[in-house]
Amino acid sequence: MKKLIAPIIFFVLITALTLFGFKAGFAKILELRTTLAETNIKENILKEKAGVLGSLQDSFDLQANPAVASIPEKNPALFALSQLKNLAQTKGIFLANIKVGLGANELTGISPVDISFDVEGNLSQVLDFTGSIKTITPLTRVTGVEFGFIEARVRATVSVKTYWAPYPIKIPSLVDPAAPLSADEKEILLKISQLSRPSFINLLPSSPTEVPNPFGELPI
């Protein structure tokens, strides 16, 4: 009887062990395969991102400036006024009665600044001037023109809006994908790189000079 029961018990035990072992083994295989698939996706994202960033590393500084000058981080009223005055000068007209104010938000993401001014000149000069406003940065658009003729000259009140937007506070996480610039974005960059940018003069501090007589006149 012992000889009969022993193989049956062994068979039952080994069958149970096989079934349990296979079930656990296959579950673990499925789990690891899912983990591997996720890990591979992450790895591919990182690989792509490293490739994109690596290829852009050298070409960036040139491109970032016109975009930042187009929609600056802070209120660009002074830059816009300087650009408008320079533009008016090149067209042989003069800006007067300049008014600046914060505009009402038309769009989320960019804040407007309203600027209005009077110009006087012949019609072609004024048309040329307002037509050239789109060629300056910070990006400025003509929102209204009121004008009338006084003899052969035009006196116009031009309203323009220029825009600014603070920099994003949150940068994407390390594992987020980074797409290269699309053709559309490159086209915009090319377009704005042709616009005139405000010029800045850096005033360097003067070096210290020796004062032989502290009670005398300062050397110039």
Place this chain on the structure above:
Amino acid sequence: MTNINLLPKSLGPKGSILKLANFSQKAAVVMTAIFFIFGLFIGGYLFFLNREIKNSQSRQETLKATIKNLEQTEQKLFLLKDRIAKIKLFYSLADSQTDFQDVGSLLAGNPSVLATKVAVTPGKVTLNGMAQGSQTFGDFLGVLVLSPNYKSINLSSFSFSPEVGYSFGFDLTTK
């Protein structure tokens, strides 16, 4: 040593039971073989998957270090994309410049009409002016009607005085 069974045959196990015992023994051997073969296969595959995951994770760490070194470039790319999105928003807004150019060209082509007050806003032009004679006004109106730039032309005011001639006001909706 020879096994001698001294028990009478009637007390021994029946033939069917012996067959079952024999079958159980064989089945247990087969099952053990299956257990070891598939166990080995599953164990090997698990080891392979674990190694692949570890390798991928180590490659990820290397890539993360590379990306960390390129953090400034990433920030610039992100900033640039943000600015470009804002520039797109800017270009989606309507501009009065084209309307101003159109009405300016219209007036420049009709010097006998004197525009006294013109207001141009996106999509709308209010034009007030004077014309010395009915012929001049008629010609100007003809040009205005034939202009492809205006969706609707509304004559908002019209008067005549012998001193200044015809005074008129138009509300124009641009296309």
